[in-house]
Amino acid sequence: MGRVITFSQDGEGPDLTAREIMQPSVVSVSPETPLLAAHRLFVEEEIGGCPVVDDLGQVAGVVTSSDLLRAVTDEYDTILGAPDYFKSSLDYRMPNFAGRDDDFQDHLASRTVSEVMTDRAVCVDASAPIGKVARQLQENRIHRVLVVDGDRLIGIISTFDLVALLGRVTH
């Protein structure tokens, strides 16, 4: 984009909004996407999860690597509390996949995102002031929040985008 976002450390000046600091192009899947396709997307894009968007561009939820694992494992005792989507490190007590490679792919090919996704997603409106965005991240203990315009997904904000603000980084 090439714009320099001016963020005043002393609090003066107009509020920045979610729209001004978000990443506008968002990787997403649909509820009908097969889990195997979602898995491959995560690997290719090097992400841990993404929003789920319907054919109207509306947010249906989020899906993560944790959700994919849960679909193919019997013993998965990770405590999933508040939404922790896009968590960058999984609980290290990973289930044993040795000897399960074939099953893994079969399971993932036969099921769709809609079966495993979280149908709640923390969103902020594009016009929301960045203070409100930051509080949503804090209160929900998450690292990314979706930006919507009305009902449509238009972008995503991560904690790193807030780091960039104070680092005078060009957006």
Added chain:
Amino acid sequence: MSKRVRDLMTQEVSVMERNDELRLADDVMNLGRIRHLPIVDEDGELVGIVSQRDLFRSALARALGYGSVAQDKIMSNLVIKDVMTTQVETVDADSDLADAAHRMFKQKIGCLVAVEGNKPVGILTEADFVRYVAERERTKGE
């Protein structure tokens, strides 16, 4: 006046020692809801750092192919120095905050350990920046 790292960093930084059990580090991180743990030697000098990602990768690398009971046993034999990263990203507590933020963003570093000499005096993470923006806006009377 520009802010310094010291103005934003978390000053109550949890540390552990390199011969502590890895499972203890895991408990500390889960209970304290922290993702980075600086590691010190007997003199309190910084010798490494452990992240949640390190725990995950280490457990996975050693235990893949074993059942969950064996995994726990393997984990209980490991100590922190077996998995820690010794190249720690540090910053002077009195250096410019914007420079530190710029470095974190550009190099995709999630955590800087603030040091005086070689002793940790604080830790600066993404969570601190989120807190700063959240509280700054609150005092504006939004």
